[in-house]
Amino acid sequence: xxxxxxxxxxxxxxxxxxxxxxxxxxxxxxxxxxxxxxxxxxxxxxxxxxxxxxxxxxxxxxxxxxxxxxxxxxxxxxxxxxxxxxxxxxxxxxxxxxxxxxxxxxxxxxxxxxxxxxxxxxxxxxxxxxxxxxxxxxxxxxxxxxxxxxxxxxxxxxxxxxxxxxxxxxxxxxxxxxxxxxxxxxxxxxxxxxxxxxxxxxxxxxxxxxxxxxxxxxxxxxxx
Numbered sequence: 001x002x003x004x005x006x007x008x009x010x011x012x013x014x015x016x017x018x019x020x021x022x023x024x025x026x027x028x029x030x031x032x033x034x035x036x037x038x039x040x041x042x043x044x045x046x047x048x049x050x051x052x053x054x055x056x057x058x059x060x061x062x063x064x065x066x067x068x069x070x071x072x073x074x075x076x077x078x079x080x081x082x083x084x085x086x087x088x089x090x091x092x093x094x095x096x097x098x099x100x101x102x103x104x105x106x107x108x109x110x111x112x113x114x115x116x117x118x119x120x121x122x123x124x125x126x127x128x129x130x131x132x133x134x135x136x137x138x139x140x141x142x143x144x145x146x147x148x149x150x151x152x153x154x155x156x157x158x159x160x161x162x163x164x165x166x167x168x169x170x171x172x173x174x175x176x177x178x179x180x181x182x183x184x185x186x187x188x189x190x191x192x193x194x195x196x197x198x199x200x201x202x203x204x205x206x207x208x209x210x211x212x213x214x215x216x217x218x219x220x221x222x223x224x
Contacts, residue, residue, distance in 0.1 A: 033078040040223030042069040061096035102138040123176035131168040187221035
């Protein structure tokens with residue numbers, strides 16, 4: 001799925017590049033395509049997680065549905081079109097009573113935008129966002145003891161490790177500020193969860209499984 005996202009993004013910009021080469025250079029900004037490396041942070045506001053219903057029913061710590069994300073990537077800005085590719089890292093560690101939950105994730109996101117306003121110091125763009133997210137969730141007892149003289153997995157417990165993968169797509173907007181002095185970009189979008197997102201484990205079979213499709217999310221980001 002990551003390869004599909006990247007392929008769509010690259011094909012879109014190949015088309016944009018060919019169109020821009022044919023455009024006259026008498027607009028406010030040059031038709032030159034500019035590529036820059038960027039770092040930033042986002043907040044992912046998920047509608048809900050179906051897994052939380054199972055955790056709550058068993059008095060176990062629920063997953064955080066508002067998650068911080070730290071990312072690195074690059075943006076491409078042309079006369080008519082712009083976009084970016086980001087690689088983001090998600091981390092949260094909620095805990096309750098004697099049980100702790102560790103949430104980790106990796107995002108690959110691509111945006112393809114049309115430049116509604118393209119001025120020397122300011123720009124406003126809007127278009128489509130595609131994202132692939134892999135989530136790893138560990139649920140474990142704080143009082144779990146590991147005895148190195150007894151490493152037989154049949155006699156050890158207290159740790160559950162599951163994972164899932166999600167593909168998102170949806171509308172997004174970007175606001176470029178201070179482009180000539182200290183450029184920053186504000187992003188906002190709404191991403192629809194399009195895949196099932198069923199849980200798997202590398203350490204056993206998962207029964208009574210659930211889906212996470214339909215649990216969409218808002219994305220708010222600040223990029224430098």
